[in-house]
Amino acid sequence: MQIELQQITKRFGQVLANDQVSMTVQAGSIHGLLGENGAGKSTIVKVLSGFISRDSGSVLFDGEAANIKTPADAIRSGVGMLHQDPLDFPPLSVLDNFVVGRGEVLAKGLFSGLKFVNLDRARQEFLRLSETFNFSLNPDVRVADLTVGERQQLEIIRLLSLGVKTLILDEPTTGISASQKTALFEAARRLAAEGKSVIFVSHKLEDVEELCDRVTVMRAGQVVGHAEIPCPDSVLIDLIFGKELALPIKPRTQQSEPMLELDGIVVKDDRLTLKVDTLTAYKGEVIGLAGLEGSGQQLLLLLCAGLMRASAGRIEIDALDMTQKPYPAYLKHGIGYSPADRLKDGLIRGLSIHEHVILRQPNQSPFIDWKATHQTALEAIAMFNIRGKPHSHVERLSGGNQQRTQLALLPVPLNLLLMEHPTRGLDIESTLWVWQQLIARCQTGTTILFMSSDLDEIMQYSDRVLVFSGGEVSEPIAASELTVEKLGQMIGGRFE
Template sequence: MAMLLEMRGISKRFGGTQALDNVHFAVDRGEVVGLLGENGAGKSTLIKILAGVHTRDQGDILMDGRPVAIHNPQDAQRLGVAVIYQELNLTPNQTVAENVFLHRPQRMSKLLGKLGFVDRARRARETQALFEQLGIVGLDPRRKVGELSVAFQQLTEIAKALAFDARLIVMDEPTSALPDEEVEHLFAIIRRLKARGLGVVFVSHRLNEVRAICDRVVVLRDGQNAGGLPIAEASDARLIAMMVGRPIENLYPKRPAQPGAVVLEVEGLTRRGVIEDITFHIRAGEVVGLAGLVGSGRTEVARAIFGADRVDSGTIRLNGRPVHIRSPQDARRLGIGYVPEDRKVQGLVLGMTVRDNTTLTVLRQLARGGQFISWPEVERTAQRYVDELQVRPPRTDLLVGSLSGGNQQKVVLAKWLAANLNVLLLDEPTRGIDVGAKAEIHALIDELAHRGMAILLISSELPEMLAMSDRILVMSEGRLAGQLSRAEATQERVLALASGKR
């Protein structure tokens, strides 16, 4: 029997950039195929060609062995292809049921249906029936999508795909914003889809998850096929070598710490209903991990220290002296930087260049006499950090929005390195970036610590947290639930504290 989907010899060029060059990709019924590659490898372009967002320059697409034409998203939908993007495509002010049947409204029968009246009761019943097929519990079809967690929003997207009889579902980084307990729930639903005979394409940078859910993997590199492996043969080392074209000797290059004096002290930090009585310290040259489940208050602690959110009580000391931080500007002047979890919304100005973003925090220092900006000095400063952090392409004149996720994150870090900090708060610094860029950012974290910077590291990836931290603080429901030394810390102990167990 012919494969469910075959893409043969797909090529696509954007101006002077060859995004895809003779790429082959296939998925069968009841199969989960991992699609891997560094940022910029061509994964997104291939997916968008399949979804009808882009048209191919060359190559063939076959469904069930027959050539098909996909010129727009409607063509893809008619063929049973659904793509669930990392940025979910839902309308937050409508209900779950309205979103599920957005493209196929459940009309009333006879005249009322012809007049456009929707059968809300039928829509709710059919939405609930889809949830039951997928094993989804606790999701009310009448709730507004904007009120849902990311996990429930993703489940709504999956139900929406099934509502128009999708036979192939592409999931682009579906676990990037999910806590560990929700990832396993998603995997259970993927297994149900597989058992029903659907094909699933699973795009992810998390290799442990790829091995947990996929039957085989296909790797792209520089717009070309780099190879494919059955999952039993897909070790980290082999996958990384295929993705980056070289072996990465150490994904977590952490050297033994030599902590100095206490730089940052937080005592009794409280924001009512959000965080309560947070007390800890970080020494010079130390990486302190802040772990916890999504919603535990980790990000809120970082934002409170940085002055982005108000606090009701508590004291912050820098080098033993109490400081008052009422805004991010105060934090910046005191030598505190913050790399937020959403780099595109909070960390960068996407419509500005790499040069402009890199020097945002130091423009006043680069101004002659505090008034006139020295543009040659701006360029030299930006180029210095672009070179030091190996931003690719190594150009300061490019719009930062045109860079891959990993390179965008390097620009966020460059912005703060230029500011000559004492304390750096890192919130999910490697979320959504490829394994090569992860290794580079891990090496940078280690280097900054060895230069004497005090670093607070927030991460939902426990292997990263365990490997890069000298100590780990664990939060649960807005409070610190405990502290673990590097020697004591295991995934089991961290999760036990995070879930409220001692």
């Protein structure tokens, strides 16, 4: 099935996520979709698959206008999407998940006019599709017991059983084994050979070059170019980034005493295994963590904050072994963590600035000194220039003032500060103010590790940079030594 997207536009408030996006995916092809964080890739494929409604523009399937408002509409029209985290029901069996979405009833007929699932026939179809694509799936096991790669395989054959002619794969090679990746690529090629089309969303240049026939590159919500594969890496990197990297503006920190030392670290979540052989961060140093979302940066920050345990290795902070220590021990030792989602993970809805200050106080007494803590709240508001009052509820503050409040709540003294997207959503004034405060902390010996989707921010404020790609991490590189091509290669999974 040929797909045409014509001038698709989608806004989220003031953010223009897709700006007049047009692209054509030919039947029988595997079409890559590339771009850095925030380029608009996820929005456009969610528009196509019915998870997001477009504001304007047209979608054509084989030349006919399509009215896609829901995922069910998309599937009926022949488009299905495999998400990074497959949409399944872990407590149910593989076979039960396979028949979900058929509009049939898993029960014996007590009501006239209803269509019921024939489980024997469904089992036969499941086994036939599994064998066709060389997937080794047991229909009777719970989905909760499958690997990420096996859950992907289940979702692929479920979508195909529903008549999907165009399959969207969103970053499908993260967290799966080499053999599962091989099976996935063979399945995609088989679908293309049968005249179906595949849209492959990825940041891994090696995967794109191995699998795709053609790519579309997006940047800042717009399509900036197309390319036939094979194509030189330099062409793709220029399209993806489109500019030279910003120059460092932070005064370079001279390496002195170590603040953070990692040795033989292995840390895992459901999708990713991150390995860090060795890393030393020095007092007063800023290390930026570059890479696409979900590449391992957050795992490293959570580990160093004491919010996640390593399955192997040793972590030492300011010459103290912190391996397997509980989170309160990290707080006591001056390790602060500032999450990206301020109202979900950093602050508490319904509580005032004053109440947040009370929670921060290391007070063993069951009684609260309201007068003293009110004065402390006033001092924090003045010191961090928070536009609010002690009684102001944090959810009513602007994004910049929520970030200032988070900074006001960090432990004192602050030895190690770990930050996710420190200036995301902030205006220029607030961004500059935040970094002035952070650099001032560095001058007193605080070490900062931060992740950001803004490469300019990483380049301007980092002494050194770690680049992440699918759980792999580079050696620390001086920001002044990075180039667009070198950074693009590593973000794309090529560290050599």
